[in-house]
Amino acid sequence: xxxxxxxxxxxxxxxxxxxxxxxxxxxxxxxxxxxxxxxxxxxxxxxxxxxxxxxxxxxxxxxxxxxxxxxxxxxxxxxxxxxxxxxxxxxxxxxxxxxxxxxxxxxxxxxxxxxxxxxxxxxxxxxxxxxxxxxxxxxxxxxxxxxxxxxxxxxxxxxxxxxxxxxxxxxxxxxxxxxxxxxxxxxxxxxxxxxxxxxxxxxxxxxxxxxxxxxxxxxxxxxx
Numbered sequence: 001x002x003x004x005x006x007x008x009x010x011x012x013x014x015x016x017x018x019x020x021x022x023x024x025x026x027x028x029x030x031x032x033x034x035x036x037x038x039x040x041x042x043x044x045x046x047x048x049x050x051x052x053x054x055x056x057x058x059x060x061x062x063x064x065x066x067x068x069x070x071x072x073x074x075x076x077x078x079x080x081x082x083x084x085x086x087x088x089x090x091x092x093x094x095x096x097x098x099x100x101x102x103x104x105x106x107x108x109x110x111x112x113x114x115x116x117x118x119x120x121x122x123x124x125x126x127x128x129x130x131x132x133x134x135x136x137x138x139x140x141x142x143x144x145x146x147x148x149x150x151x152x153x154x155x156x157x158x159x160x161x162x163x164x165x166x167x168x169x170x171x172x173x174x175x176x177x178x179x180x181x182x183x184x185x186x187x188x189x190x191x192x193x194x195x196x197x198x199x200x201x202x203x204x205x206x207x208x209x210x211x212x213x214x215x216x217x218x219x220x221x222x223x224x
Contacts, residue, residue, distance in 0.1 A: 032175045032222040037133045037167070040094045041126065042085055043102060045077040045138035045161065061119035062137060062164040063176045070142035070158060077140050079207060080161060083214055084138065093224045097132050105129055120171060127168030134174060138163045141180075145206045157206040158182035159213060165222070175222050179213035 049072040052058045056069045088096035109122050117125070119137075127135040142160040160180040167174055183204060204212075 032165075034134075034174060034222045034224055037174070037224060038095060039097055039132045039134075040088060040092070040165070041097045041102070041130045041132035041135045041168075042081075042088050042099065043123075043126070043135060043137045044099050045080050045084075045140050047072045047077055048139050048141045058141070060139060060162055060164075062123065062139075062166065062173065063162060063178070065162065065176075065178055067141035067160050067162070067180065070160070071144040072140050073143050073145060073206070076143035076206070076210070077138075080138065080140065080210060080214060083211060084136070084163070084218075087214075087218050087221075088136065092221065094134075097130060100130065102126050102130065123164075123166050124168045124171035127166070132168055134168055135166045136163060137166065143206055143210065144182075146183075146203055156183040156203055157209045159206055159209045161210070161213075163217065175220075177217035177220060179210075179217055181209060181213060183209060 048058060048067070049069045052069055054070055057066055058069055059066055085096065085098070088094065105126055106122060109117060109125055123135050123137050127133070138161060140161045142158055144155070144158040146157040147154045158181070162176060162178045164173060165175040166172070
């Protein structure tokens with residue numbers, strides 16, 4: 001059955017705004033410690049569905065957060081990396097270092113010694129070998145395209161990914177950001193009405209969903 005937009009959008013949106021207008025007391029958070037961080041190695045995002053398969057609940061190898069895996073298009077990691085690199089290179093305030101030969105370095109790290117190091121060990125080691133103060137690693141768990149068009153869909157776009165900033169010297173987590181959304185119709189969740197209307201009352205593509213999520217996430221990226 002195809003999902004469609006409704007002629008009563010204005011009424012439903014007004015109701016959603018009323019339901020969602022309860023004031024929330026802001027929670028004070030300690031600012032991430034980026035002292036001494038000048039250069040950041042930006043790694044390619046990893047396709048976690050390719051590792052664990054679809055429809056699996058998996059834990060992030062760095063943050064420990066849980067994600068549900070799903071379809072990940074072949075171009076999804078590259079699309080997100082391109083957007084991420086543009087931000088890091090032009091707007092972050094850090095000197096961004098491209099991944100270069102980090103795939104080969106990762107293989108060397110995995111092949112050294114008698115045991116398999118964890119991702120928590122590999123990521124900062126990559127930073128040290130590339131002489132970067134920190135490493136920005138990303139993982140894609142779901143990147144399912146919209147099936148339908150902007151006004152009627154069979155299945156909506158669904159995207160889940162995260163970014164983690166790790167200090168090279170000691171492997172400490174400096175910052176992490178998570179985005180996990182499947183677009184919902186007003187009839188499914190009225191509290192999502194403001195976001196649905198921000199998107200013009202349309203069903204967006206996975207690229208639009210991911211780009212918007214990344215942009216929102218990077219608003220909290222720590223500044224030097």
